Amino acid sequence: MITGKNQIGNTLSATGTITFTTYNPELDRENDVVFTEATQEEIEQALSLATDAFKEFRNVSGKKKAEFLNAIADEILALDDTLVKTYCSETGLPEGRAKGERGRTVGQLRSFANLVEEGSWVEATIDKAQPNREPMPKADIRKMNIPLGPVVVFGASNFPLAYSTAGGDTAAALAAGCPVIVKSHPMHAGTGELVASAIIKAAKETGMPNGVFSNLNSSGIEVGQQLVANSKVKAVGFTGSIKGGRALLDLAAKREEPIPVFAEMGSINPVVLLPKALENRAADIAKTYAGSITLGTGQFCTNPGLLLGIKSKGLTDFVEQLSTEIIKIEPSCMLHPNIKKGYEANKSKIVNEDKVEIKANFTSDVHNNYAQQAVVTVEGKTFLENPTLHLEVFGPFSMVVECDNETELETVISNLEGQLTGTIISDDNELSSYNILVDALQNRVGRIIFNGVPTGVEVCESMVHGGPYPASTDSRFTAVGINSINRWVRPFSYQSWPNHLLPKELQNENPLDIFRSIDGERTKDKI
């Protein structure tokens, strides 16, 4: 069923000579299917099709786009066990996770379907003419959001479904009216091809133009670079490493026509442990965090990699408890031998730095590609002086920073790179005494959590998944939730345009019955 070919619009194609396979980390062997990298000609074909498709797709109604998105969700579910098994064989993740992530992916697609079917998301805004205004008459002006053009999406290694082929970026871009070209992640190219086939089936069923979607294989960086540099591409979505994201951002910035790149990159997700909370319930917090740090083998972008506290008996107890608890947890498989290699390399790098103390280290033998969790401590001063310690260790690892006092803790927070999340663990009445810490943390993150864990990103309108650089390349947008559609649209004004030639969203009669702002008031009224 999986061909190893590229999906160039509606056609499967494999004219290239560079091939690769995916890897089953649980069985520690290569999977069977051979994938062929997209050639320069295939890239050009996909982009030409996308450019042509855009001319039609940008004018497709919200109702029709909703049919398309719902059909994608249906077709993904119809892949059933084949998809789940392929997913597991390419990631080492358990079946439950595969099904959970599929549910999330399907849920995202349906929520965008609802959004565009309802239609008010275009933010239709109308200022009526005032022909008799003095000293100058006012023209009739009407604004709405329109799609940017073809979008290139780079899937994530750690979310083969929810942040990849038909994940949040793709769903949002298609909902906006932008054709999508996915640069498939080489670690789960089979999963990617299956999902791509579901999208193409859905596109055909619902009459979408050829080229509305393509899926390109590659094991290296060249295909991605060629895509981002191509003048036919109008925006980029990326989930992955800081290095990868920054390289694409730089490439896009150097184009003759620079384009927006929304990259969601690394984060170590600082957790601030306040004194009273530690005094009262160090053991509970430790248990919760042992779980959060090792969840999904620590392979979440919201993994709590940095725990910050003020030296106290409570903090010492917490570190001890956390170390005890985390060692009890059964090691699990990482996504790929390279991910495991990276984890070990980064862990060693940190552990070998001066004044880093290892508090927990799972040293018993594990299966190949299984991660051995670890916890280390450093002093606040050491952390501030040594930028190597700010490195993201992608895996079940966390560092506790022990600060001398609140001032040092604030300095540590203020000197952090931008993060997706920050968490405060606090007793009820304690938080209001630490406004300075909260303000400092808010300034460095996109989401702040009270007495919880950063892992587990709820897909809802109020979620911000993003944050100051390098958590993302543009903190003004979120990668999760319906507002993530705003990454792929631009406002557009019609001045004095004939009513019957306006898009339906802006016509006097409000035929789509959407909410609009008319002379500053939000209403479904006709004009």
Place this chain on the structure above:
Amino acid sequence: MITGKNQIGNTLSATGTITFTTYNPELDRENDVVFTEATQEEIEQALSLATDAFKEFRNVSGKKKAEFLNAIADEILALDDTLVKTYCSETGLPEGRAKGERGRTVGQLRSFANLVEEGSWVEATIDKAQPNREPMPKADIRKMNIPLGPVVVFGASNFPLAYSTAGGDTAAALAAGCPVIVKSHPMHAGTGELVASAIIKAAKETGMPNGVFSNLNSSGIEVGQQLVANSKVKAVGFTGSIKGGRALLDLAAKREEPIPVFAEMGSINPVVLLPKALENRAADIAKTYAGSITLGTGQFCTNPGLLLGIKSKGLTDFVEQLSTEIIKIEPSCMLHPNIKKGYEANKSKIVNEDKVEIKANFTSDVHNNYAQQAVVTVEGKTFLENPTLHLEVFGPFSMVVECDNETELETVISNLEGQLTGTIISDDNELSSYNILVDALQNRVGRIIFNGVPTGVEVCESMVHGGPYPASTDSRFTAVGINSINRWVRPFSYQSWPNHLLPKELQNENPLDIFRSIDGERTKDKI
């Protein structure tokens, strides 16, 4: 009254040695005041103050920010004749224009004051907790827009008030809660200093923190470069040339922490003249456009520099009439000898290209610094082949492109660089036959106008002043209207946060009585 000094927060300072003066183009001589360029130390001081001020200013209530913005408007009006005279002496623009632009500036400040006083602009979004949801409980998540941090604003040569010191970028940034550092435009540094003094007075009156605003002088590019490269700066607003805007964009992209640059740059504002309209009323259209091309000595970013039509008797008549009408118009003063020099140089460059025909050329003697208007024609094929002809000639100049047929016209439109505006001149029933042209034009512009002129940018919510690159560096935002505040804010989520410690905008009781989205429904309800 004008000191020539830099406004570093609340302090006037001139420790540097590089000085310059402004120029009165009408009298053709330098003005008296000597301005001192900001030194590196002064730049650092302004940025340190801004960074400190941000800690307080970001939490200032909408009501207090509204008082500040309204006080700026009042203080600008209180400058009265001094401001108008300084404006005129530094620009060669007439008093009526100065007063009109002052009205626009004050209007913008008050409209942002209204926006933040009302408060719903923060887009408060609440998803209530569902503790019993299966399989996982849902946390309470609440989102709102928060300011990015200190913003650097580069004023425009052609709008000393509305797009400069207290112009749209500054008003929007202050409304958002971002301190502003203005890199004053050297051509109207006196006007800039007066307005800066009004802002500082208003800041003191309304109790804003020192550093919420600074105004830095410079005649070269170094001060601006240092500002954009400085890690304390979190965003940039710019209005000016493509060369200048792109240089800042590139500089910001190279930073360790890249930051958003919203630059509104050049535009030649294509006008598509459809056949029936020309057949029926070539003379009327010509008269209207002779006015629009020469309005404000052609020094508007929405100046119609490119007129596109299909060869016909109507088009020939139009060119003839336009040439006749435009020559009748009394030449007027340009902003500065350098602007006049640039106009003449670019005009010559175009006129000297192969196959460019001069149709109108005001050759009678004019005062120094007055612009001589001109109209040229080229064939569609020539325009397509020669990118030099796409150059913006900043001044009272326009080029008519005569296409062989509709297909060539569509090709010309599709090959245009991004533009602020596109206009269609059409007879009522003609437009629906030219959907392809409209679609092509829409793809290249931010605002499309039916049977009007692009000059005259209404300040209202539905206005888009921006467009595909290089009209702006990010077409996803507008520089005009209340939505321009979105350039300077980012969404921020609170998860499970204690109600009494949330910002008022997100508290259960909705104490600010703003519109919020609660579980997907827009309401002013409490929770």
